[in-house]
Every structure is written in structure tokens, then in C-alpha cells.
Amino acid sequence: MTNPLPRILIEPIIRAALLEDLGHAGDITADAVIPASATTRVAFIARDPGIIAGLDCAALAFALLDPSLILNIHIPDGSAVHPGDTIATIEGNARAIVSAERVALNFLGPLSGIATATNGIAKSIAHTKARITCTRKTTPNLRALQKYAVRCGGGANHRFGLDDAILIKDNHIAIAGGIATAIARARAAAGHLVKIECEVDTLDQLAQALRAGADAILLDNFTLPALREAVALINRTAIAEASGRITPQTAPAIAEAGVDLLSAGWLTHSTTVLDIGLDFLP
Numbered sequence: 001m002t003n004p005l006p007r008i009l010i011e012p013i014i015r016a017a018l019l020e021d022l023g024h025a026g027d028i029t030a031d032a033v034i035p036a037s038a039t040t041r042v043a044f045i046a047r048d049p050g051i052i053a054g055l056d057c058a059a060l061a062f063a064l065l066d067p068s069l070i071l072n073i074h075i076p077d078g079s080a081v082h083p084g085d086t087i088a089t090i091e092g093n094a095r096a097i098v099s100a101e102r103v104a105l106n107f108l109g110p111l112s113g114i115a116t117a118t119n120g121i122a123k124s125i126a127h128t129k130a131r132i133t134c135t136r137k138t139t140p141n142l143r144a145l146q147k148y149a150v151r152c153g154g155g156a157n158h159r160f161g162l163d164d165a166i167l168i169k170d171n172h173i174a175i176a177g178g179i180a181t182a183i184a185r186a187r188a189a190a191g192h193l194v195k196i197e198c199e200v201d202t203l204d205q206l207a208q209a210l211r212a213g214a215d216a217i218l219l220d221n222f223t224l225p226a227l228r229e230a231v232a233l234i235n236r237t238a239i240a241e242a243s244g245r246i247t248p249q250t251a252p253a254i255a256e257a258g259v260d261l262l263s264a265g266w267l268t269h270s271t272t273v274l275d276i277g278l279d280f281l282p
Contacts (some may be wrong), residue, residue: 001150002078004056009144014060027099034094040280041091042101044108044152046081047275051119053077053152054111055088057145058104066096078152087276101278111149114273118153118267120248128263130191130255131156133241137265144266158263166190166200167218179205183212197241206230209239218263220244224253231258 002215030033055077060067061225075081088098111214120128120130126149139147147157153211166186168179176182179198196211196218196249203226209217212231219230241261254262 001078002053003149004077004211005144005148007056007060010057011060011064013141013145014057014103014107015064015232015281017106018061018064021103027095030095030098032147034098036095036201039092039095040094040096041089042087042278043275043281044087045279046083046085047277049080049082049210050077050112050116050274051153052081052087052108052274053149054108054145055112058088060108061100061104062090062097065100066093068092069096087246089281103280105276107145109273109276110271111145111152112276114146114268115153116274117271118150121246121251121264121267122154123256123280124248125252126236127264129254130259132246132251133158133261133263134267135243135263135265138268139259144168144237144273149187150267156261164194166194166196168196168214170199170201173198179208180212183209183214185187197239203230203233206233208264210234214238214243219259220245224257227257227259229252259272 052075055073062071069088070214070264071088071091073088074086076089081087103260118132125132134147134150135158136143143160147160150157159167168182168186173179173182176185183196185199190196195215197218198212199218199220200206200209201220206217206219216239217230217234217236218241220228222242227242229239239261240259241263242257242259243263246264251260251262
């Protein structure tokens with residue numbers, strides 16, 4: 001089970017989403033159509049198979065509109081669902097439930113989609129030592145949630161921002177004047193807990209990065225033969241990370257080349273929403 005995110009971290013995000021949806025006058029449809037005292041009971045129902053993520057976000061959307069609403073989770077984050085499964089039920093004031101519905105689903109569906117996509121790759125490489133990891137290619141202001149969803153799907157997280165690790169990429173290298181110079185400057189500036197990773201495109205660049213003492217190597221768009229040769233050259237002296245063209249179909253062969261990590265930006269920027277509905281319960 002994935003540890004939930006602290007409420008203090010997700011509440012500003014959910015609150016902002018509700019404020020955006022409610023606008024200046026609130027839910028004028030619910031206020032006009034549904035009596036103020038009406039109550040109801042609804043359920044989140046899976047339409048597709050997948051992995052659930054984002055239930056805390058959905059629950060908070062309801063709680064912020066009416067703290068008295070009762071939400072019971074039947075299938076927690078990180079768990080598999082099948083079409084027709086009841087994920088959670090909510091009961092209480094009907095106006096609050098229908099007003100929070102869209103915001104709740106706007107988090108639950110996309111985050112579950114990320115978890116589902118991550119899980120597909122995680123399962124495809126389970127026979128290897130490698131792990132699938134995300135990148136910083138996240139929706140602005142939703143990084144913590146999207147990276148949480150990756151963990152729900154059995155993946156690992158790459159750095160969360162520009163300040164928690166040094167990742168030297170092609171533009172850094174070009175501006176610095178070379179791999180050796182870039183890594184030397186990074187080593188001089190980094191604190192004792194800060195790792196230094198260097199992106200390389202060729203075996204020659206890999207040799208330079210290894211000589212300069214990089215802690216991790218990002219092997220970008222290497223062919224499978226080159227990837228296997230790169231892993232042999234690294235020989236466990238640094239973390240080997242592969243990126244580029246990683247799908248559930250290509251991931252097994254890439255992982256079998258011996259890398260430690262496979263990173264894929266599309267996990268957080270291009271996944272399909274998991275179809276989940278909120279259905280009325282008679």
C-alpha cells in the first residue's frame with residue numbers, strides 16, 4: 001500500500017479546483033433543482049480495468065463542501081479494479097455531492113490512469129532488477145499528486161524538482177564546454193547528499209562521464225546493443241538509467257539489458273484517464 005500524501009499538501013490543490021468550478025455564484029444548477037435538505041447515496045464505479053490512485057483527493061473534494069458527508073472506501077489506492085467494481089461510496093447532502101462530483105472525478109480518473117500505465121510497465125519488467133520511474137514532465141502544480149500516482153502503480157520517482165538532485169543534460173554540457181567540466185563544477189558545488197547524474201548520447205560520452213565520476217548515467221535513446229555495452233562499461237560503478245521509446249512492449253528488452261531504471265515522461269503527461277463513474281444508488 002502506498003503511503004498517502006499529507007492533507008496539508010493536497011488541500012490547497014483541491015480547494016483551488018473547487019473554487020474554479022464554483023465560480024462566483026456556486027452551483028446554480030444544484031441549488032435550483034435539488035432541495036437543500038435532500039440526501040443521497042452514490043458510488044464510484046470502475047468502467048475499465050486499472051489501478052486506483054487519488055481517492056484522498058476525491059474524498060477531500062467532498063469534505064471541503066460538506067464535512068458531514070460519509071465516504072467509505074472499498075478499494076484503496078494502489079489496488080486493481082475491474083469493470084463494475086465499487087471503489088467507494090458517498091452519502092449525505094445531495095447538493096454537496098453533485099457539486100463536488102466533477103472535481104473529484106477530475107483527480108481520480110487521471111491519477112488512476114497514471115497508476116494504471118505505470119503498472120503496465122512495472123509488470124512487464126518484474127522479472128528484471130529494473131524499475132520504472134517518472135520524470136519532471138508533469139502538469140504544473142500537480143507534480144506531487146502525479147508522482148504519487150506513479151508510486152501507486154508500482155513505479156519509482158525521479159527527482160521532484162531542480163533542487164533535489166543534479167541532472168546534467170545536453171544543454172548544460174554544451175554551455176559548460178564539455179562533460180568533464182560540467183561534472184567537475186557540479187561536484188564542487190554539490191552538498192554531500194546531492195547525487196550527480198549525467199545524460200549521455202554515445203558510448204564516448206559515457207566514458208567521459210564515468211571518468212569524471214558521475215553517480216548516475218542517463219542513457220538517452222541508446223539502441224539495445226549499445227545499451228548492453230553501456231551497462232557493461234558502467235559495471236555497477238554508477239546507476240544506469242535508460243530513457244527513450246519506453247512502452248510496455250519495448251520495456252522488457254530494455255530492462256533485460258541490465259539497466260537499473262527506465263524513465264518515461266509520458267507516464268505523467270500523456271496517459272489515458274481511467275474511466276470511473278459516480279452512480280446514484282437507489
